Amino acid sequence: MTSTAPAAATTPTAPEVTVQKVGGRIGAVLSGVRLGGDLDEATVAAVRAAIVEHKVVFFRDQDHLDAGSHEAFARLLGTPVAHPTVPSVDGRYALGIDNEHGGRANQWHTDVTFVPAYPAFSILRAEVVPPYGGNTLWSNTAAAYAELPESLRALADTLRGVHTNDYDYAAARPEAPSAAIEQHRKVFTATKFQTEHPVVRVHPESGERTLILGNFLQKLTGFNARDSRALIGILQSHVERPENTVRWQWRAGDVAIWDNRATQHYGVDDSDAHTRTLRRVTIDGDVPVGVDGRRSTLLAPTSVPEPEYGIASGASTDGAFAEA
Numbered sequence: 001m002t003s004t005a006p007a008a009a010t011t012p013t014a015p016e017v018t019v020q021k022v023g024g025r026i027g028a029v030l031s032g033v034r035l036g037g038d039l040d041e042a043t044v045a046a047v048r049a050a051i052v053e054h055k056v057v058f059f060r061d062q063d064h065l066d067a068g069s070h071e072a073f074a075r076l077l078g079t080p081v082a083h084p085t086v087p088s089v090d091g092r093y094a095l096g097i098d099n100e101h102g103g104r105a106n107q108w109h110t111d112v113t114f115v116p117a118y119p120a121f122s123i124l125r126a127e128v129v130p131p132y133g134g135n136t137l138w139s140n141t142a143a144a145y146a147e148l149p150e151s152l153r154a155l156a157d158t159l160r161g162v163h164t165n166d167y168d169y170a171a172a173r174p175e176a177p178s179a180a181i182e183q184h185r186k187v188f189t190a191t192k193f194q195t196e197h198p199v200v201r202v203h204p205e206s207g208e209r210t211l212i213l214g215n216f217l218q219k220l221t222g223f224n225a226r227d228s229r230a231l232i233g234i235l236q237s238h239v240e241r242p243e244n245t246v247r248w249q250w251r252a253g254d255v256a257i258w259d260n261r262a263t264q265h266y267g268v269d270d271s272d273a274h275t276r277t278l279r280r281v282t283i284d285g286d287v288p289v290g291v292d293g294r295r296s297t298l299l300a301p302t303s304v305p306e307p308e309y310g311i312a313s314g315a316s317t318d319g320a321f322a323e324a
């Protein structure tokens, strides 16, 4: 993806869009916008600028959206991409986030970081929400980086880490996995990806430095397992600090859009047996670039399989394959 956001001075104004911050460091509610594929250019520019500034933005009362208009709106922000392994629910780009089929997101992560050009934006729409629980948390990974002591920032700037979708699920969960979770994992890891990212990337639109960590990160390059775990733990603890986060209680018809290049998120698994159904469309990102100018590298596989429809996140490796 090319960086097409206009400079702040030339951003068209869309006076009908109201921005209300939710927290000091992350999150804003946008009102005055009816999302869809027919938004004018000024409104799209205002929404995009708000996402990059606030990292995650929320819209209430977007019940009119369906799979088609959700995707049509997504196209105004960039190119929709399919999940590299999990089939969509509509034969196109809508990923089901559905607690009845074993998919769980109750670990801090950035979407799809096991491929080089992981998504720039994720657009999540709530169809069915439980009577309680099932909140989502987001963290600002630029704020987490900025609050590090200077010596730790200098170290982080030099680190690279390997991300995989085939991470150790058992180590992350105390309970035995259900059959549904086992099945989801089988689909999720049908192709096993490994990608080396810089731990700190320079954001292509804002120029901010953000941390690339989260649960797909397996180990830091050049460190043994113990040192790697300890260092990741220190950095990740800043991502998870409540001051860097926002927590959203979903209503049906809500839409959340986050800058996946500057956030992690966590879906709280506390709504018991109640149904929770959300739909996600992701927008293609670009290959991250570290502080030293080095780009992310796809270590495996040697080619990215075609999805059932369209193009997959990670397909635009753009020269990110490891040199043979």
Ligand SMILES: [Fe+2]
Residues within 6 Å of the ligand: 105, 109, 110, 111, 265
């Ligand atoms: Fe996610």
